[in-house]
Amino acid sequence: MSDAFTTRVLHIASGAQEKVVDLTRDCESFLRETAAGRDGLLNVFVPHATAGIAIIETGAGSDDDLLAALHTLLPADDRWQHRHGSPGHGRDHVLPAFVPPHATLPVVSGRLELGTWQSVCLVDTNVDNPDRQVRLSFLG
Template sequence: MRQASTILDFDTKGRGFLEITGAVGGWLDRTGIREGVIHLLCRHTSASLLIQENAARAVRTDLAAWFDKLAPEGDDYAHDDEGPDDMPAHLRATLTGVNLSIPVMGGRMALGTWQGIYLAEHRRASHRRHIALSMIGD
């Protein structure tokens, strides 16, 4: 049994979904581990991780619109230390989560045909986000 870990950094352009499947897969290739589990942790409270369709752009557009309805910006929040998008960003990250675990088979993540890994930036401003990866397997 072998282990590997790293932190990948990503620059976001503000609110939206950044596909990171390729970067995670590239790091997995470099580990040489062929079978096991890869775990991802977004080290932030106003950004998150999700697995979602990576073929139709409309999926991400609809997700963003749904988040706007579910956790809108406004004056209704006590926590607004960093502006009106602060608490809605925390709510959106809570809904989607900051952890993913994905089986690795034959040296590749066992994602479905249309699945991609996304870093969801829930703040309006651009940020540098850090994703911790750990891999365990053979």
């Protein structure tokens, strides 16, 4: 495979509760190994119908605020037509319309170009599937 395009799959154990998992260090580590000081793009993709990728501030309560906002927008109750798994699981299948399953980010001189408080995060509300994959791809 050309070194202009490199990909790696992360295996994330998100657990049995809704959570926001910060992937920023994993992304930076991947770029240190693959970008070799080049400019390009990092694509982060979660191949699951019930999870998404968000660029948000973490550690100051924003991750909990995001989960609370998702509960308001997408309550875990019996209103959903998609009905299997945990109560309200149908909302997990609507999540990617609000938190997309991908993000494409600039890489300059081999470094991820995020704002001061931005982090790359997996958003997982599906408590029935605690094992996730996240594909990192660098094109540069």
